[in-house]
Amino acid sequence: MFSKSKINDPAPKPEEATRPAAPAPKTDANPAAAEFKAAAPKAKPPAxxxxxxxxxxxxxxxxxxxxxxxxxxxxxxxxxxxxxxxxxxxxxxxxxxxxxxxxxxxxxxxxxxxxxxxxxxxxxxxxxxxxxxxxxxxxxxxxxxxxxxxxxxxxxxxxxxxxxxxxxxx
Incomplete structure (x- = not known):
């Protein structure tokens, strides 16, 4: 699981560079929590x-x-x-x-x-x-x-x- 998060982490980092500096340390401090939050809206159940x-x-x-x-x-x-x-x-x-x-x-x-x-x-x-x-x-x-x-x-x-x-x- 950690290897997947390492694979997925490089993609969000360029986006974070465009954002203000404050959110970047929060994401880096707890990458597993940030990945979970980002995936939560996508996991929409079917009708x-x-x-x-x-x-x-x-x-x-x-x-x-x-x-x-x-x-x-x-x-x-x-x-x-x-x-x-x-x-x-x-x-x-x-x-x-x-x-x-x-x-x-x-x-x-x-x-x-x-x-x-x-x-x-x-x-x-x-x-x-x-x-x-x-x-x-x-x-x-x-x-x-x-x-x-x-x-x-x-x-x-x-x-x-x-x-x-x-x-x-x-």
Whole structure:
């Protein structure tokens, strides 16, 4: 193991030379710890896949990625959420990145939201950036926010939100 770290150590040293002098002694003082920290972000686990024959009733929450091919009745919170073509979600979806190929009935909150041509969304979308492909079906409102994941910014003006909700129903 130590021979591998000696092999890998020369590559980071040129990068450290471009950085301020303070971090270099820390890395040299404990090369095994520095190597472990550098490798930690790369060791991202694969997305959790909910297969097409799976029906989940309840909320899902993870800091990782989820790919849904089945049915979920509940809220989902993830880093990257991919909704498959045959999938149905009934609940609120909150993720950094949301890719919708299937059906969602409920609010979508995401930094980046993408509705593909097979997407079917019935609910409001609160986003920082959005892309809607030709052929996607969407019924609801779209609202841009700098921090769409923050639940506190859900209703900045409750009276206006109630009025727009009533207008949407009528």
């Amino acid at each position: 959790s896949v909910l297969s097409s024959d799976l029906h989940v009733t309840g909320n899902l929450k993870t800091t990782g990625d989820i790919q849904v091919e089945g049915t979920v009745e509940g809220d989902i919170r993830a880093h990257l959420l991919t909704i498959g073509e045959g999938a149905t979600i009934k609940g609120e979806v909150i993720a950094d990145d949301v890719v919708i190929n299937g059906r969602i009935v409920g609010r979508v909150r995401g930094l980046k939201v993408r509705l593909t041509s097979t997407a079917r969304v019935e609910g409001d979308i609160i986003h920082k950036t959005i892309a809607i492909e030709s052929g996607a079906h969407f019924e609801g409102s779209v609202q841009r926010q700098d921090d769409p994941l923050n639940a506190k910014s859900k209703n900045p003006n409750p009276a206006a939100a109630a009025a727009s909700s009533d207008a949407a129903k009528g």
